[in-house]
Amino acid sequence: MLAMLGPSGSGKTTLLTALGGRLGGRLGGSITYNGKPFSNAMKRNTGFVTQDDVLYPHLTVTETLVYTALLRLPKTLTKQEKSRHAEAVIEQLGLSRCRNSIIGDHFLRGVSGGERKRVSIGQEMLINPSLLFLDEPTSGLDSTTAQKIVSTLWELANGGRTVVMTIHQPSSRLYYMFHKVLLLSEGNPLFFGKGCDALDYFASVGFAPSVAMNPADFLLDLANGVSTADSHEDQTAVKQTLVSAYKANLSESVKSELANEIQIHLPTDSKQFGRWSNTWWDQFSVLFRRGIKERKHESFSALKIIQVLVVAILSGLLWWQSDISHLQDQVGLFFFANGFWGFYPLFQAIFTFPQERLMLAKERSSGMYRLSSYFMALTLGDLPMELVLPTVFFTITYWMAGLKPAAGPFFSGLFVLLYSVLCAQGLGLAIGAAVMDMKAATVLGSVIMLTFLLASGYYVQHVPVFIGWIKYLSISQYAFKLLLGTQYSVGETYPCGGGGRRCLVEDFPAVKAVGLDGQVVSAVALALMIVGYRLIAYVALMRIGVIKK
Incomplete structure (x- = not known):
């Protein structure tokens, strides 16, 4: 020692x-x-134990060590054997008393500082290292x-x-x-x-x-x-x-x-210790389960659920049974839903990678998993949690607001809203991964999303040509067009003025500025953004961690 x-x-x-x-950095000499x-x-x-204990706060001591064992121990061992290794380390380090206690952090009561340090040591002891730093x-x-x-x-x-x-x-x-x-x-x-x-x-x-x-x-x-x-x-x-x-x-x-x-x-022996301890799929499945178990507490916190429910019910009451004779109100509802579910998932996603940075750097430095398996596990693991709340919001608001009482318009509108949520989430992931500073990322995300909203054709219907190109980059513009297309069709009319006079919906100023045509182009544009933003986030993450393979 x-x-x-x-x-x-x-x-x-x-x-x-x-x-x-x-x-990291430019170094001279050799080791x-x-x-x-x-x-x-x-x-x-x-083994390498950092000064700060980088651990997931909501996982228990046993879960932390078992997940680490599943990721770090070689694929020649079965899951049961890896779990037994974790149990042996718990016994060896005297952690049996707190094995089912959560790790905790500054805001969540968990194990003591000494126990937390022993868990960090235990993560490195799993590989039975000859050398421990x-x-x-x-x-x-x-x-x-x-x-x-x-x-x-x-x-x-x-x-x-x-x-x-x-x-x-x-x-x-x-x-x-x-x-x-x-x-x-x-x-x-x-x-x-x-x-x-x-x-x-x-x-x-x-x-x-x-x-x-x-x-x-x-x-x-x-x-x-x-x-x-x-x-x-x-x-x-x-x-x-x-x-x-x-x-x-x-x-x-x-x-x-x-x-x-x-x-x-x-x-x-490079043959005995290959490039990775486990297959891509094994890494993905473990990271997927671990990610859901850790982030479900944050995604489904009581505060967030109450926030969405209050906004949904309040929106439903404000737009209570507004039929097509109140076309301006209905269009305003779609724009509000589009704006709210642009900002909400954006800011949820912006914090993802800055909060995960230390963990990602620590685990990637140890060569625990591929960046691609981590990224796919996080992206897919967040989907069910990110899509439940907008589904609840849209279901409550749609029927309270008295929009078309048919399955087709409802489900197509819900699909478009979830589609735009995925796109806004991708933008948030890209900004968070590129900036890696929560304050700076929040400011940048606000500016970008507000620009998209302003250029979407609702607030300003006669945008000057020299700045009108922004709308082609706007998530809000494409999502707003698709939402209107789920509720109204070309040739549909609405009562305007007295005497039973009716006008075309597509000629209504707030609708005409966006248009009801070009639905396929909008859907393709959002699909490209969903993929493109995530690729940007992935490339930005490649600079984190020492082993970049």
């Missing part, structure tokens, strides 16, 4: 992330394992909980694994559990060796503690350039002295020692 010590900014996390093959270049096959069989595993935990976590890691190390962790300020109890210590200062090593030898080494180069103290505290003082409690020496000079002392006294011996170390038993 190797602990990397050093003050904030000393390079602990950067070094650990680089060793784990998860550091080798047992003298061989680091490969994706090695990465998929090396951990970034600040005791961060934010009380001393007793931190002791339990490090004790667990100590047991794992004694079980034949190599554990490498960064840790900021361990207690003396924790310090003496580390087999080896690496002390860093501004990216430079100051000491590498057995923790119990550190004080003797620094004393030999002229730096000894003036009082009895926690060795870790003394090492951190030195890494900050503070040699004693009442020292007035130049901190930069102290650091330079320690760096020079390391190069003169330890550097060569460390290199020779590492060359003769017992090698880490990492898999190198």
